[in-house]
Amino acid sequence: MPGFIDTHTHAPQMPNIGSGQQYELLDWLAEVTFPMEARFADVNFAQQVYGSVVRRIIDCGTTTCCYYGTLHLDATKKLADIVYARGQRAFVGKCNMVRNSPEYYIEPSTEASLTATRELISYIRALPLNPRTREPLVRPILTPRFALSCTHELLSSLGSLARANLGLAIQTHVSENASEIAFTKRSFPAASLPAPPVQDAEGAAARETYAGVYDAFGLLRGNTVLAHAVHLENSEVELIKARGAGISHCPTSNFNLRSGCAKVGMLLDRGVKVGLGTDVSGGFSPSILRTVQDASVCSKVVAFQHQPSKDELDPDVSAQNDAQTQHRFANRQLPVATLLHLATLGGAQVCNLAARVGSLAPGKAFDALVVSVRSDAGNPAVWGAELDAALGVGASGGETGMKGGRVRTATQELEGMLERFLFCGDDRNIRRVYVQGRLIGGKEFEG
Ligand SMILES: [Zn+2]
Known part of the structure; x- marks a missing residue:
């Protein structure tokens, strides 16, 4: 993102x-x-x-x-x-x-x-x-x-x-x-x-x-x-x-x-x-x-x-x-x-930088985060994105699992992950931080 x-x-x-x-x-x-x-x-x-x-x-x-x-x-x-x-x-x-x-x-x-x-x-x-x-x-x-x-x-x-x-x-x-x-x-x-x-x-x-x-x-x-x-x-x-x-x-x-x-x-x-x-x-x-x-x-x-x-x-x-x-x-x-x-x-x-950053639109600088909402990110508050897979239940056992009897689309799954990250995420979920295409921080950064 x-x-x-x-x-x-x-x-x-x-x-x-x-x-x-x-x-x-x-x-x-x-x-x-x-x-x-x-x-x-x-x-x-x-x-x-x-x-x-x-x-x-x-x-x-x-x-x-x-x-x-x-x-x-x-x-x-x-x-x-x-x-x-x-x-x-x-x-x-x-x-x-x-x-x-x-x-x-x-x-x-x-x-x-x-x-x-x-x-x-x-x-x-x-x-x-x-x-x-x-x-x-x-x-x-x-x-x-x-x-x-x-x-x-x-x-x-x-x-x-x-x-x-x-x-x-x-x-x-x-x-x-x-x-x-x-x-x-x-x-x-x-x-x-x-x-x-x-x-x-x-x-x-x-x-x-x-x-x-x-x-x-x-x-x-x-x-x-x-x-x-x-x-x-x-x-x-x-x-x-x-x-x-x-x-x-x-x-x-x-x-x-x-x-x-x-x-x-x-x-x-x-x-x-x-x-x-x-x-x-x-x-x-x-x-x-x-x-x-x-x-x-x-x-x-x-x-x-x-x-x-x-x-x-x-x-x-x-x-x-x-x-x-x-x-x-x-x-x-x-x-x-x-x-x-x-x-x-x-x-x-x-900041008057919308032509350069703020979204992943083509032509802009790659100022971006790699985010994980998986359990192995180590944040106990972000949980449930893979619940069906973890419990071995649901239609596909995970990816597009069941919710209230309805199959969620990939977009809905992604929006759910984003909301979980925004409300319960922290720096443990932020794996990589890029500015202008250069890796400068995040949990996986060593430097
Ligand atoms: Zn102030």
């Missing part, structure tokens, strides 16, 4: 995975995250930790990954080197953060933040290209940590840098948590914002929103990856769609930090690009499989919390409205096919 695409994760937070589960976002940053990230000032520490982090993420089946580093230039160069050497496809960025950060973990000035950012971009762009495809596997990405860690001056400078580099991707956080949104609006009142580079109705309507802050500084565009988007206002959805930016849905983190449930079905109906993000260590698993499972649960929570209107309860009116509004996913649980889409092609769209 196609490799997984993780559109949002923090490499330096991996050592914290599974700790600090009692906090919400802003306390969790102060108590758990910043103290660990500060340790990456030590390049040797960074080298050792990142080597282990990247190996684990690849073995989880992630063939393309959007990485946040720390604010440190040298440590983030190491991260890029390690990802490059391992052959993973990735975006690597260093955080810009000059305020609302502890004294021991903050950049000294706007100028220092910009200089280090420019240097990292040049460093990553100078890594040798794949000799056969002449394309880079590792790309730089502008990473204002979130609006609150930046001043007007810094966002303005990053906007200029982005305008001079239209191909440079951008990643940041948006509308994750209620306190964070309120704090952002207080820090960036509409009257304090510059005129946005694109002046249209969507921009004007969303000027007083969180996404409107990024738009005002020219940081919201077709290659921007916005993590979370849990509490978007209607005008923000329209703005994000108009700019062509993508959303990284991070349900494991959103449950864990009590942020809320993103309305992914609504976003898909409105034509916004959506992929999945593990958001380690707000999320407590480096595996996109865990994110898939939580994306399914999240859509079910949205569905059962939804209060249907009178029209929605009338099947005739409802069907008519659905046809008119392209209402396919909003307030409904996401089907398995959509979950697979989010984990692969949806993520590729968010």
Whole structure:
């Protein structure tokens, strides 16, 4: 199957995975995250930790990954080197953060933040290209940590840098948590914002929103990856769609930090690009499989919390409205096919790499996983795919066994295996991980 695409994760937070589960976002940053990230000032520490982090993420089946580093230039160069050497496809960025950060973990000035950012971009762009495809596997990405860690001056400078580099991707956080949104609006009142580079109705309507802050500084565009988007206002959805930016849905983190449930079905109906993000260590698993499972649960929570209107309860009116509004996913649980889409092609769209990866279509790069759902993969939770054969029962004793008296087709068997893998699988089931045709990880990989 196609490799997984993780559109949002923090490499330096991996050592914290599974700790600090009692906090919400802003306390969790102060108590758990910043103290660990500060340790990456030590390049040797960074080298050792990142080597282990990247190996684990690849073995989880992630063939393309959007990485946040720390604010440190040298440590983030190491991260890029390690990802490059391992052959993973990735975006690597260093955080810009000059305020609302502890004294021991903050950049000294706007100028220092910009200089280090420019240097990292040049460093990553100078890594040798794949000799056969002449394309880079590792790309730089502008990473204002979130609006609150930046001043007007810094966002303005990053906007200029982005305008001079239209191909440079951008990643940041948006509308994750209620306190964070309120704090952002207080820090960036509409009257304090510059005129946005694109002046249209969507921009004007969303000027007083969180996404409107990024738009005002020219940081919201077709290659921007916005993590979370849990509490978007209607005008923000329209703005994000108009700019062509993508959303990284991070349900494991959103449950864990009590942020809320993103309305992914609504976003898909409105034509916004959506992929999945593990958001380690707000999320407590480096595996996109865990994110898939939580994306399914999240859509079910949205569905059962939804209060249907009178029209929605009338099947005739409802069907008519659905046809008119392209209402396919909003307030409904996401089907398995959509979950697979989010984990692969949806993520590729968010990264603007859909022409290269995200599916096994001819002409694309071979970024793929070899998956086994057999018992000998050693995962006790994935079981039953060969039940008839194991028990010596059923029409054929296995391959297309009996279910409820009906013979299942090969396609149904395959879909059943996929669903088992997505909901109960883990790295033991991921036998081989390929990027650009090169074997780089998985249980059978030795290297
Ligand atoms: Zn994050």
